[in-house]
Every structure is written in C-alpha cells, then in structure tokens.
Amino acid sequence: MSTAHVRALLDHVDAKLPRESWPHWTEGWPHExxxxxxDAAFSARxxxxxxxxxxxxxxxxxxxxxxxxxxxxxxxxxxxxxxxxxxxxxxxxxxxxxxxxxxxxxxxxxxxxxxxxxxxxxxxxxxxEAQRNAIVGVPGFGAATWECLAMQLGIRTAESHRLVCEFLGEALDLEAPPSTADAEHLVASAAVRLEITPATFTHAVWRHQRAQRRVASAR
Structure with missing residues (x-):
C-alpha cells in the first residue's frame, strides 16, 4: 500500500469519524x-x-x-x-x-x-467458545456484547478484523477488503500520522463500523 493509500484513508477518517467529535478515540480498557x-453492557443502545x-x-x-x-x-x-x-x-x-x-x-x-x-x-x-458462550448465554447479551468485550481488552476476533477491513476497503474504494498484511500496514501507517497507537485507531474504526451497521439495520 502506497503513501497515496494512506492519505486517502486519513481523508476518509476525517470525513467519517473526526477526532474532535468522535468519542471513541481510545484504546478501550486494556488490562481492565x-x-x-x-463498557460492553452499557454501550448497547x-x-x-x-x-x-x-x-x-x-x-x-x-x-x-x-x-x-x-x-x-x-x-x-x-x-x-x-x-x-x-x-x-x-x-x-x-x-x-x-x-x-x-x-x-x-x-x-x-x-x-x-x-x-x-x-x-x-x-x-x-x-x-466457552468464554464466548458465558457472555452470549446471559439474557439480553449476545455476540455483539462478546465482540465489544474482546475489543476493549485488545483481543481481535475474526468479526472485528472483518469490520476494520471493510472500513479500509471503503476508504480506498477497493473492490474487495484488503489482505491482513495490507490492513495491518494501513492501520500502522495511519496511526503514525495521527500520533496514536494502532490499537486506538482500530478501536475507533471498529466502533464506527458497528454504529453504521446499526443504522443500516434500523432502516
């Protein structure tokens, strides 16, 4: 991925989740x-x-x-x-x-x-599976609760990785989401430009994609 790709990604971030108005530019809750x-429970709806x-x-x-x-x-x-x-x-x-x-x-x-x-x-x-089921089995909780808990602790699931790759694909107008290697490069490069950690960038993008999905499902 080139410098132009990183610039396009940063422009997309500025348009979709500007740091001055988006509350999720944090690493989550590592080690807590x-x-x-x-967070996973009370951020739902x-x-x-x-x-x-x-x-x-x-x-x-x-x-x-x-x-x-x-x-x-x-x-x-x-x-x-x-x-x-x-x-x-x-x-x-x-x-x-x-x-x-x-x-x-x-x-x-x-x-x-x-x-x-x-x-x-x-x-x-x-x-x-056991830990996931421990969360999903609580009435009112579900897969999204588990994904949110994992993300807060820095655990990347297949679903969270897919959401981030979808955002990257949209930012670069790609026909298909980027490969894992390209995604990691883009995230790391964008984080350097923004002077934040890759974890913070990933968390903000993931939250944005979840919000967009909720909006789409409500239509």
Whole structure:
C-alpha cells in the first residue's frame, strides 16, 4: 500500500469519524476486564458520552467504588445474587435489549459465568467458545456484547478484523477488503500520522463500523 493509500484513508477518517467529535478515540480498557465488561453492557443502545456522562460515567462510579485497578471480575460477580448493591453504585438502571434485566444485573451474571470458567483478569480472557458462550448465554447479551468485550481488552476476533477491513476497503474504494498484511500496514501507517497507537485507531474504526451497521439495520 502506497503513501497515496494512506492519505486517502486519513481523508476518509476525517470525513467519517473526526477526532474532535468522535468519542471513541481510545484504546478501550486494556488490562481492565471489569471496565471492559461494563463498557460492553452499557454501550448497547446507549449514548457513549463523556468521562462524566453515559457509559464512561458508569465505569467511573465503579472505579471510585473499587478504589483499585479494575482487573478482577470477582468484584462484579459478588453481586450476581443480590444486584441491588451494584445498581446503587453504578446509579444506572438501564435495561438490556429485550428488557430481561437491568444491565447491571446482566454484568454481574456474566462476571460470575466467566469466573466459573477461571477467567477473572484480562490476562485470562481469550476468544474461545466457552468464554464466548458465558457472555452470549446471559439474557439480553449476545455476540455483539462478546465482540465489544474482546475489543476493549485488545483481543481481535475474526468479526472485528472483518469490520476494520471493510472500513479500509471503503476508504480506498477497493473492490474487495484488503489482505491482513495490507490492513495491518494501513492501520500502522495511519496511526503514525495521527500520533496514536494502532490499537486506538482500530478501536475507533471498529466502533464506527458497528454504529453504521446499526443504522443500516434500523432502516
């Protein structure tokens, strides 16, 4: 891929997800599985917000409550049987798609399911069937919840890679998405130009593609 391709990609980024107005130019929550799970749950059908509103406000409240690094799911899992305490801390009673439970209750249930598999920290998370099923099996959660959790922790799934490649293909007006090698080169080159990490670039693009998909499905 040439310098012209990288320039075209940057122009597409400026047009579709400008950094000054797009809230997702972050690396996600590396090494913080609790924050990643909360993000995956509370960002569903909700405004992402600023550090003091929306999803990030929920995570901030949990961080203040924990007063510790957010990388131990047992803290959330402890609320699975009696979620009222978690609801009070998070101060958010949004409900999951399908209205089965509150998002806080679903988070606690998912945390317990993962810990029962031996997944308690970010280092334990991997894209395998058992862990995926632990998330997808929670009423109101689904494949998108799992994909979001994995992305927050820097785990690239086949689906997240496909979404990023779709964006790159659209940016360069390609007939087919770029190869894995070309995609990695484009992401790395664009990240250098933007003075961010490749993880930050990938996260922002992935979030944008998910939002576009939701808009398309609602039509």
């Amino acid at each position: 599985i609790e924050a990643g799970l909360l 909700a405004t992402y917000g600023t550090p003091t509103t929306g999803v990030r406000a929920v995570i901030t409240r949990w961080r203040d409550h924990r007063a510790a690094p957010l990388d131990d799911l047992t803290a959330l899992a402890a609320h699975a049987d009696e979620p009222e305490g978690l609801l009070a801390v998070l101060n958010n009673r949004q409900r999951v798609p399908g209205n089965y439970t509150t998002k806080a209750e679903a988070v606690a249930s998912a945390a317990r399911s993962l810990t029962e598999l031996g997944c308690t920290t970010s280092a334990d998370l991997r894209d395998d």
